[in-house]
Amino acid sequence: MKANLRQAAGSLLVVGLSGTELSGLERAWLKLVRPAGVILFRRNIVNAGQTRALLAEAASLCAPHCFRCVDVEGGLVDRLRDALAPMPSAFAVAEAARRTGKRGTIREQGELIAQGVKAFGFNTTLAPVVDLALPESARVMGTRAVNAKPEHVVDYARQFLAGLAARGVVGCAKHFPGLGDSALDSHLETPVIRRSGRALWQKHLAPYHELRNELPMVMVNHAAYPNTPGKDRPASASPYWITTVLRKRLGYWGIIFSDDMEMGGILKFMSIEEAAVAAIRAGMDLLEVCHTPEMILRAYEALIAEGERSPAFSNLVLSRAEQMARRRKELFARGVPAELTVKQFKALRARILRFSEAIRKAQETQAA
Numbered sequence: 188m189k190a191n192l193r194q195a196a197g198s199l200l201v202v203g204l205s206g207t208e209l210s211g212l213e214r215a216w217l218k219l220v221r222p223a224g225v226i227l228f229r230r231n232i233v234n235a236g237q238t239r240a241l242l243a244e245a246a247s248l249c250a251p252h253c254f255r256c257v258d259v260e261g262g263l264v265d266r267l268r269d270a271l272a273p274m275p276s277a278f279a280v281a282e283a284a285r286r287t288g289k290r291g292t293i294r295e296q297g298e299l300i301a302q303g304v305k306a307f308g309f310n311t312t313l314a315p316v317v318d319l320a321l322p323e324s325a326r327v328m329g330t331r332a333v334n335a336k337p338e339h340v341v342d343y344a345r346q347f348l349a350g351l352a353a354r355g356v357v358g359c360a361k362h363f364p365g366l367g368d369s370a371l372d373s374h375l376e377t378p379v380i381r382r383s384g385r386a387l388w389q390k391h392l393a394p395y396h397e398l399r400n401e402l403p404m405v406m407v408n409h410a411a412y413p414n415t416p417g418k419d420r421p422a423s424a425s426p427y428w429i430t431t432v433l434r435k436r437l438g439y440w441g442i443i444f445s446d447d448m449e450m451g452g453i454l455k456f457m458s459i460e461e462a463a464v465a466a467i468r469a470g471m472d473l474l475e476v477c478h479t480p481e482m483i484l485r486a487y488e489a490l491i492a493e494g495e496r497s498p499a500f501s502n503l504v505l506s507r508a509e510q511m512a513r514r515r516k517e518l519f520a521r522g523v524p525a526e527l528t529v530k531q532f533k534a535l536r537a538r539i540l541r542f543s544e545a546i547r548k549a550q551e552t553q554a555a
């Protein structure tokens with residue numbers, strides 16, 4: 188049972204790596220933890236060949252059919268911008284599509300991003316952002332958020348996800364239940380959003396309700412909503428937000444994924460050990476721990492320790508791990524696509540640059 192519990196606990200984690208190749212220490216702890224997958228950042232990515240080699244070695248030490256995640260939204264959050272080509276922001280693409288009436292522009296962005304992430308060996312991009320573009324969050328969100336109106340956000344996300352799906356890449360809507368009213372960066376602080384539950388339902392939760400059958404994954408943020416039954420507890424550790432609202436009221440049955448559990452938004456509220464246990468108990472499927480081996484191992488050991496202390500929690504971890512193993516197999520059974528030739532890679536880069544230029548010209552036309 189202990190061996191099964193250890194394996195199950197590891198398979199609920201998606202972890203970050205330190206550099207452009209695995210260190211001996213990373214090989215050791217990956218072999219111990221056998222996580223559900225890895226997430227790479229710009230610090231890990233030099234070119235497609237190096238990235239694919241890093242992912243292949245890391246995946247050999249992860250659970251079967253593992254996640255190979257990267258953040259490519261376009262604009263400010265684009266981990267491939269230096270190694271491939273910069274992708275225009277979600278806001279720029281959405282505005283160009285809305286003003287020209289060419290909704291296929293958004294799907295094209297999704298397809299190009301999917302082709303790019305596949306070229307580097309990834310199978311998942313943590314996009315789109317479906318937070319509302321409100322004045323309160325403009326300084327933090329910038330061009331990551333596409334519009335203040337939920338219906339425009341839904342339209343963008345639907346087209347973007349269709350583009351990803353057409354190329355066999357998994358997307359993830361974020362940041363549930365919504366950061367549109369937050370002036371704080373949850374990387375550093377716990378945002379406190381004083382909206383009522385009714386106001387959140389009418390606006391911020393609308394994209395999740397409308398898209399609930401189209402979202403492979405939903406990322407939960409670390410904000411607190413004190414004017415709701417969730418009170419001061421960050422959403423990422425809240426049974427109210429994860430189980431009551433997202434699962435039951437919204438009827439979402441895809442994968443629920445945490446924002447990085449090393450962020451100040453959660454760690455200023457509780458320790459990584461408390462947060463890992465609380466999130467899984469609240470209904471989280473996968474915990475993202477992005478940066479330090481110490482935090483990854485502390486989260487991993489905390490899940491095991493709580494499982495050894497509590498038979499109910501042990502059963503929860505084992506059941507959740509079994510569910511996630513089935514989901515991973517469903518999503519990633521096709522394996523890793525073949526590496527692009529030099530000619531194919533250059534052609535993809537050229538298509539992205541042409542797309543970016545078309546969006547830039549559309550922006551200039553709008554401004555004129």
